Amino acid sequence: MDGAHDLGGKQGFGPIEVETDFIAFHEPWQARGWAITRSTFRSDWTIDWWRHIRELIDPVDYLSRHYFDSWLQLQTAALIDSGALTMTEAVSGQAADLAPDADPMAPEAVVAIAAKAAYFDRPIDSAPAFNPGDTVRTRRMGAIGHCRLPAYAQGRSGQIHAYHGAHIFADDSARGDEHPEHIYSVVFEASELWPEAAGRRDRIYLDLWEPYLERA
């Protein structure tokens, strides 16, 4: 979707508030809000649906509220949408009843869950359409729903840098349809993306699924 989340290349933001030391959490509410999201991810969600719910936050809130606040908003909305909470409960803070499928994560389980990596590669029965070195052009438009082709890289010409097999395609996974598509790292010259970048030795690499690409 063409939302406020698609920030690459947008102008007027800055400067960066540089921080060098590692500070896991700045405020207790940020830590607890984050940990709630880690403890309540439901099996009827996909990571892409979850990301899309964050994109759907009102753009003024998205840009002005703290990052962990948007996670809190996203998690509350996702739990309501899937029927785990009611709006009345979320607004009042009072439980109407016990959750029927309550199976809270045990504190002893945290270390093992944190040590598990998720894998998105899947077998695919088609051959990849492109090879490293091929010149490709990205699709000219994004999509109504979730889409991982940033606006700044739409309709641009790049080169296949590497092939990474087939991963679950984010756009469809955000609608609950998990199937793989070939995925590539595509490299773009900065001058292909930005008018002021002529002559600059900068390159931008994006990991793009095959449906975003066509032969140039």
Add this chain to the structure above:
Amino acid sequence: MSSFNSEKIAEIHRELHSKLPSEPALRVKALEGLLVEKGMIKSETIDAWIEHYTEEIGPKRGAHVVARSWLDAAFRDRLMSDAPSALDELGYLGHATGHLKAVENTPTIHNLVVCTLCSCYPFGVLGMAPNWYKTAAYRSRAVRDPRGVLAEFGVRIGDDVEVRVWDSTAELRYLVISERPQGTDGWDEAALTALVSRNSMIGTDRDLTPFVSGWTD
């Protein structure tokens, strides 16, 4: 069950915005209390997550990986060809590291990592992301003005150096491997690990040369 319906979610967001207090600390407190009452979470589990990501999972893991790669050429080869398995050797596999790629800085290449669409980050090996990584300022500018962003971090990049920006918007994640600094011959793994800054593994730090002892003002 999830609706997978964008319109329904937008409506829920609007209603939550209008009916809940704007102060996030109040909302977190109310949500935690509600979820405990519903039997959906335990507060001890919330404590355990925070403790684990404050004490155990952080950039010291990534720093150890980088230092090991400076000392052990075979490990470096495995890191460059299959980073998740190299991480697994050290017990550092975790959240968002299953498709990790290591990218090397050289005298003529500097790597910088961003996620312009959300804030994807290799949490399992670097821990919680810094605030700046998640801001609109960094996400908007890193792909368009990487040298300007780097200058704000005190990193000057010469015209002879190519900047490679990795916008990690899919499920691959990137870890920047800095060059081993001069003057560290004979240093052991712990001493080298201490030189590797968190920012260098994202790409907003470059020269890890230690301060030379004996240098005063």
